[in-house]
Amino acid sequence: MSKVVAFGEILMRLATERHLRFSQANFFDVTYGGGEFNVAVSLANYGVTSDFVTCLPNNDIGNCAIEKIRQRNVGSNHIALGGKRIGIYFLETGAGTRGSKVIYDRENSAIANIQAGQIDWDEVFENATHFHWSGVTPAISQNAADECLRAVKKAHEKGITISSDLNYRSKLWKYGKDPKDIMPELLKYSNIILGDIDTALFMLGKTKVNPDYENLDTLANQYNLVVESCPNLDIIATTLRYSISASHQKIGGVLYDKTKVLKAQTRDVTPVVDRVGSGDAFMGGLLYGLINPDFDLQKTLNFAVAACCLKHTISGDFNLTTKEEVLQMVDGNTSGKVSR
Template structure:
């Protein structure tokens, strides 16, 4: 984070949600930002990025001692955005994954590739394979994952478990540490009306969730992060694999009703959606 008021405010914001901040490094010139034009009905949302020269993009080698940080950790999560924003960030992401693997820490990835942010000097298929090979949990759709691994183009049918299993087998060959591969299934009626479900490869098995509706949508951004957070929570809590996926789908659904980046939801509220309580009646 930059050592200025924007950096201070960002740290203050995450602290109010009990997220630890003692390992945050202060440096760099600025905080990366983006602007969102919210869609509605048939009008799609639009994002404008302003992240050039951000602190994370200009991170210096050895500025972070990953082994010191991971001494207190059991799980490391990286975003597919990070290795693409600069060669420095790409290097640091790989160093973090290597340190986490060496220390036998679980590694998860949200493969949220953004073409407009890819500026590391290499093609995605030159960067992602080594990073993904370290990862135990990968969130992403199969077509994108195949592309990032430099494999052929595919058009997976998520209703066909046999063909899905063939794709998963190919991925495990190049991602030997992979245990779970969840995918969000989104069916967009309009920007304001979404249907959400999920499918997950789980240690050789294929698990599917029920598809549920959310209408009207308040804010779609952050719903993938909520899904990923639900997967991580469920696995850490050792939930049944079906419950892991159902919890993630419920968390994502709930985030569609919350404005802003953070899914301000209680466990009780997410569990209620898991159980099919979509009535939205006032709780008195």
């Protein structure tokens, strides 16, 4: 039986309502989320045992986040308590031609100041089959990057499948390090990577190639440039997003397994309710498909794209869909009719 452990930061999300601008807001809607936790929620919804590891302040707000983790049927037994504050992000949801806007307030958060020894990774990885992290965590601070590396090395030592979402966020790399100073050492242990080719090459300190995702004949060679620096890599996938407007997206995906490139059907998503967390929904769908012995790689990719599309219709960070709902979209049911 599979068990996925995810490591990262859970954030308090403060969002304006009804597409209001920050300057119009008199109050914010409070929810919680974060890239790695969102993946754990997706997997739990699909019936996969999932644990989330983080560091939170030992106060009422930290307890609220832990309660939210438990509400989503994600394990919380290995959360370290320490620090003084939870990370926050403010969201202004766009509409039409006006894009959404995110402002981070996560400097000196609990996980940014995490210390060696706060998390017992031997204990965390007991019975685990998969470990998931993303590029957001090492971008927060040197401490978070160091802890992520400890986790990755321990997971590799134990033969656990390691997945990573590149999740490049330029607003977060502010502590004097570039991704190329940190990410190559982390990514060399990854078995599964989600991200576009040029982001991967940038993080690995290599020259970008401006890939054409419509030309499958050239993609394999370009993906191989990433594989060269990641000796344990088995699968690399890329979400294809064509943004018509903030309210209208076209979503597709490609996957490379070192032998062939697969592509999924591109789907229209309109109107978009909430784009945040849609990449995490793709990652959750990808991992579920790779874990599921009944899925081949094409069905895995199709499932990931469908999950990503459905997340655009749901408010909040989490993809609150069941595997049956995702499979309905995979099978072509996109009518949106009332289920009676």
